[in-house]
Amino acid sequence: MSEATAPKAVEGPLNFLDDRLGSTGFLNRNLKKVFPDHWSFMLGEIALYSFIILLLTGTFLTLWFKPSMMEVVYDGSYTKLNGVKMSEAYASTLHITFDVRGGLLMRQIHHWAAILFMASILAHMLRVFFTGAYRKPRELNWLIGITMFVLGMLEGLFGYSLPDDLLSGTGLRITQGVLESIPVVGTYGYMFLFGGEFPGQDIVPRLFTLHILLIPGLILGLVTAHMMIMWHQKHTAMPVKNQTEEQVYGYPFYPVFMAKTGAYFLFTFGVLALLGTFAQINPIWLFGPYDPGAISAGSQPDWYMGVLEGALRIMPNWEITAWGHTLSLNVLIPALVPLGIIFTGAALWPFIEAWVTGDKRPHHVNDRPRNAPVRTGVGMAAVTFYGLLWVAGANDVVADKFHVSLYATTWFFRVTFFVGPVIAYIITKRVCLGLQRKDAETVAHGVESGTILMSPDGKFSERHEPMRDEQRAVLLSKENARPEAPAVDANGIPAPSTKGPVGHLRSRLQRAWTFDDIPVEEHEHGHDEVEGGRKPEQIEH
Amino acid sequence: MSDNNETEPVPEGTTPLRTGATPSPAQDTRLLAQDDISAPAGIGEEIDEQAAKRAERIVATFFLLAFAASVGFLVYFIGWSGRHGGMHGVDRARESNLWFGGLMALSFLAMAFGVTIWVRRLMTSKPIVQERHAMNVGAEDRASFTAAFLEGAEDSGITKRPLLRRTLLLAAAPLGIAPLFLLRDLGPLPEKKLRHTYWADAVRKAKAEGKKGVRLVVDGTNQPLKVSDFASPGGMITVLPEGIEENLPEDEVLTQTAKVVTILLNIPADEFKPVKGRENWHVNGIVAYSKICTHVGCPAALYEQTTHHILCPCHQSTFDATDGARVVFGPAARPLPQLPLSVEDGYLVATSDYTEPIGPSFWERG
Numbered sequence: 093m094s095e096a097t098a099p100k101a102v103e104g105p106l107n108f109l110d111d112r113l114g115s116t117g118f119l120n121r122n123l124k125k126v127f128p129d130h131w132s133f134m135l136g137e138i139a140l141y142s143f144i145i146l147l148l149t150g151t152f153l154t155l156w157f158k159p160s161m162m163e164v165v166y167d168g169s170y171t172k173l174n175g176v177k178m179s180e181a182y183a184s185t186l187h188i189t190f191d192v193r194g195g196l197l198m199r200q201i202h203h204w205a206a207i208l209f210m211a212s213i214l215a216h217m218l219r220v221f222f223t224g225a226y227r228k229p230r231e232l233n234w235l236i237g238i239t240m241f242v243l244g245m246l247e248g249l250f251g252y253s254l255p256d257d258l259l260s261g262t263g264l265r266i267t268q269g270v271l272e273s274i275p276v277v278g279t280y281g282y283m284f285l286f287g288g289e290f291p292g293q294d295i296v297p298r299l300f301t302l303h304i305l306l307i308p309g310l311i312l313g314l315v316t317a318h319m320m321i322m323w324h325q326k327h328t329a330m331p332v333k334n335q336t337e338e339q340v341y342g343y344p345f346y347p348v349f350m351a352k353t354g355a356y357f358l359f360t361f362g363v364l365a366l367l368g369t370f371a372q373i374n375p376i377w378l379f380g381p382y383d384p385g386a387i388s389a390g391s392q393p394d395w396y397m398g399v400l401e402g403a404l405r406i407m408p409n410w411e412i413t414a415w416g417h418t419l420s421l422n423v424l425i426p427a428l429v430p431l432g433i434i435f436t437g438a439a440l441w442p443f444i445e446a447w448v449t450g451d452k453r454p455h456h457v458n459d460r461p462r463n464a465p466v467r468t469g470v471g472m473a474a475v476t477f478y479g480l481l482w483v484a485g486a487n488d489v490v491a492d493k494f495h496v497s498l499y500a501t502t503w504f505f506r507v508t509f510f511v512g513p514v515i516a517y518i519i520t521k522r523v524c525l526g527l528q529r530k531d532a533e534t535v536a537h538g539v540e541s542g543t544i545l546m547s548p549d550g551k552f553s554e555r556h557e558p559m560r561d562e563q564r565a566v567l568l569s570k571e572n573a574r575p576e577a578p579a580v581d582a583n584g585i586p587a588p589s590t591k592g593p594v595g596h597l598r599s600r601l602q603r604a605w606t607f608d609d610i611p612v613e614e615h616e617h618g619h620d621e622v623e624g625g626r627k628p629e630q631i632e633h
Numbered sequence: 634m635s636d637n638n639e640t641e642p643v644p645e646g647t648t649p650l651r652t653g654a655t656p657s658p659a660q661d662t663r664l665l666a667q668d669d670i671s672a673p674a675g676i677g678e679e680i681d682e683q684a685a686k687r688a689e690r691i692v693a694t695f696f697l698l699a700f701a702a703s704v705g706f707l708v709y710f711i712g713w714s715g716r717h718g719g720m721h722g723v724d725r726a727r728e729s730n731l732w733f734g735g736l737m738a739l740s741f742l743a744m745a746f747g748v749t750i751w752v753r754r755l756m757t758s759k760p761i762v763q764e765r766h767a768m769n770v771g772a773e774d775r776a777s778f779t780a781a782f783l784e785g786a787e788d789s790g791i792t793k794r795p796l797l798r799r800t801l802l803l804a805a806a807p808l809g810i811a812p813l814f815l816l817r818d819l820g821p822l823p824e825k826k827l828r829h830t831y832w833a834d835a836v837r838k839a840k841a842e843g844k845k846g847v848r849l850v851v852d853g854t855n856q857p858l859k860v861s862d863f864a865s866p867g868g869m870i871t872v873l874p875e876g877i878e879e880n881l882p883e884d885e886v887l888t889q890t891a892k893v894v895t896i897l898l899n900i901p902a903d904e905f906k907p908v909k910g911r912e913n914w915h916v917n918g919i920v921a922y923s924k925i926c927t928h929v930g931c932p933a934a935l936y937e938q939t940t941h942h943i944l945c946p947c948h949q950s951t952f953d954a955t956d957g958a959r960v961v962f963g964p965a966a967r968p969l970p971q972l973p974l975s976v977e978d979g980y981l982v983a984t985s986d987y988t989e990p991i992g993p994s995f996w997e998r999g
Binding site: 262270274283408498 | 735742758821826888891925928965992997998
């Protein structure tokens with residue numbers, strides 16, 4: 093290697109930088125960094141590339157967009173709205189759409205990219221959750237991810253509020269109503285955000301600054317941290333042959349991963365360009381400018397706000413008025429509680445799980461979802477919870493398409509909101525345990541060979557063959573539950589940590605986590621090994 | 634280690650998956666590779682030169698296609714998109730969207746396909762193994778850091794001079810709060826703004842001129858409304874106070890409209906149940922309610938004539954128009970406020986403001 097010389101064009105700049113930064117040391121260590129392969133590792137990449145595309149298309153749009161609520165009379169190339177009073181924001185959005193070459197395309201790609209950004213973050217989060225990739229040492233990246241999702245929701249809401257069309261104005265009106273419901277400070281928050289009463293003249297310029305500067309800046313910083321932490325900690329691997337906690341197996345960053353991820357950026361951009369070309373989105377010229385007295389039926393927010401919309405729709409009309417004050421539980425609860433449960437729950441989950449299982453070890457190889465039935469069950473319960481609220485956000489569309497009563501859909505969601513997650517948890521856990529049982533069976537007896545044997549006395553049986561190495565590696569990746577040894581000292585006195593209500597709770601949760609786990613292990617010599625007869629290994633190392 | 638041949642049914646030296654059995658038909662139609670690491674099929678292989686040549690030609694074709702699409706983009710932009718004075722209106726927007734977007738997508742996707750085939754068919758890198766390392770630096774480094782940290786604290790004197798420490802904290806505390814005060818001028822205080830609407834000003838003005846109340850004008854046309862114009866039961870009209878556009882400064886019209894916007898309904902006499910104390914608020918069954926939903930403020934714009942239900946399309950709060958707009962379903966907690974109506978010279982007039990705050994509830998509402 094020492095006599096190899098890189099082309100001058102590479103060598104020159106490289107040495108220039110190295111003389112000043114010592115950068116070649118870093119490059120040398122990282123050029124062949126291993127990236128383990130799995131299709132689901134691409135989900136986060138979609139989010140990253142959507143974000144880059146959002147920055148590019150968004151910058152383009154700011155060159156023409158006028159964040160102003162000054163009233164103008166439109167006189168432009170969309171003749172149907174000529175002579176109509178509207179804000180400058182709406183008029184400039186029409187200008188971008190109908191007078192700037194590529195403007196409509198950039199608007200549509202920008203909107204589609206926002207939708208894809210949020211969808212891919214969600215898919216990526218689900219992958220991370222169900223495979224346990226958030227476990228130590230990756231809790232920080234998990235928290236950063238949740239923060240980015242929340243920021244993305246705000247960013248999206250503010251973004252689609254900017255054109256000041258009828259739909260976005262309705263969204264802002266709802267935002268204002270929700271703000272007003274906050275106890276004590278609600279009306280102050282409302283007046284301060286809007287600079288007076290709704291809609292006023294200030295909200296679009298303010299949202300513009302938040303949308304193009306503050307929030308994207310925060311997201312960019314968090315994306316950078318997310319990537320650097322991922323790079324530093326190395327990516328998790330799926331539990332397959334050759335992947336261990338000590339070693340990562342895969343293709344080198346340069347050239348393979350680099351080329352693949354580059355192609356993936358192009359795929360993402362290409363697909364978004366296709367959507368922007370052929371799939372119309374947010375045709376604001378059809379909605380007309382904002383008019384506080386008008387609305388169109390089937391008004392729907394972008395998908396990531398649907399869960400809030402659904403919660404608002406199915407909430408009963410509780411309101412408390414006492415001592416001269418009003419508490420709008422009918423708005424406050426749906427605005428705060430469901431997403432509060434989801435985000436707080438998700439943020440605390442890695443720490444709760446580590447506390448319950450007592451597992452403080454670092455993990456680099458992921459779990460198969462079936463091998464953590466409680467986690468997978470809780471995850472599916474959360475998916476059901478979120479999904480039901482999300483569909484409830486379109487209950488009028490559901491009622492219309494399926495020809496059922498609107499009120500019946502509301503009641504359906506009011507009931508399933510509570511029942512659905514529980515059923516999802518139970519079913520998921522049973523499915524996981526069933527799959528564990530199947531794995532245990534395969535490990536113990538091998539795979540069906542399809543060869544039918546007839547014994548001399550006429551009995552038919554199927555021969556089982558040992559599994560392939562690859563399959564065995566996957567199946568045996570399961571770490572069988574090892575209930576902690578009863579925490580007692582030599583004299584039989586229980587450890588302080590197991591006492592008291594918290595200690596009891598932890599012991600019970602720990603039992604719930606492990607009690608019905610099916611051990612998947614090889615019985616090498618076939619002798620009757622009594623379950624649990626082996627000394628339970630201490631989990632701490 | 635042979636890692637790359639898993640698609641072969643029986644790799645040498647490994648145990649066959651199924652012996653003597655018919656392979657599952659599903660195996661031939663599998664979309665995702667079932668290898669241990671789902672690696673690209675060709676990657677890391679010794680490359681057959683002839684196949685490589687073919688792959689190279691395919692990749693190059695894709696790259697040429699991408700090139701052609703990009704050139705097409707530029708050619709369309711320079712040559713066609715600006716004809717007859719540039720892009721203008723719906724048809725040209727649609728046309729240019731198709732060309733720009735289609736060619737852009739083609740260019741990106743062709744390049745993406747090219748690179749993908751390149752990786753899968755032509756790259757000869759082999760999978761490698763790297764060590765993972767513990768994240769923590771170890772006890773020794775930690776101890777050395779702690780020592781340095783304590784030494785620094787000691788040297789600075791912050792540990793042994795509590796007066797210094799406490800006054801520093803004291804000095805810093807207001808600095809954290811001060812910026813919040815700077816945000817005070819973001820907006821006015823709520824005061825009583827949410828308790829009255831422009832109806833109050835309009836009615837006051839009309840009464841000062843010796844009239845009974847302010848006329849209702851139809852939203853959109855601004856025509857005052859006669860009782861006879863709205864005589865037959867059934868419809869719903871959105872109305873505003875007369876003169877709202879003329880008498881208010883331009884930048885306040887929309888904001889005030891968002892509060893005064895009112896719906897007018899004509900309820901058949903046999904179904905109408907006036908609320909106690911509001912018996913004279915209607916004119917022959919014509920009643921006026923605030924259009925702003927008491928849930929979160931969407932316009933309650935849908936009216937079902939047969940049931941006389943007013944429905945808010947946002948969250949489906951439903952109000953009974955015959956019975957003081959009481960809530961019959963949905964998340965709204967309070968009826969739509971009612972506007973007292975009367976008649977003057979045959980025209981419908983409002984005789985006072987709403988008697989309660991319109992729109993969503995708030996803490997100070999009571």
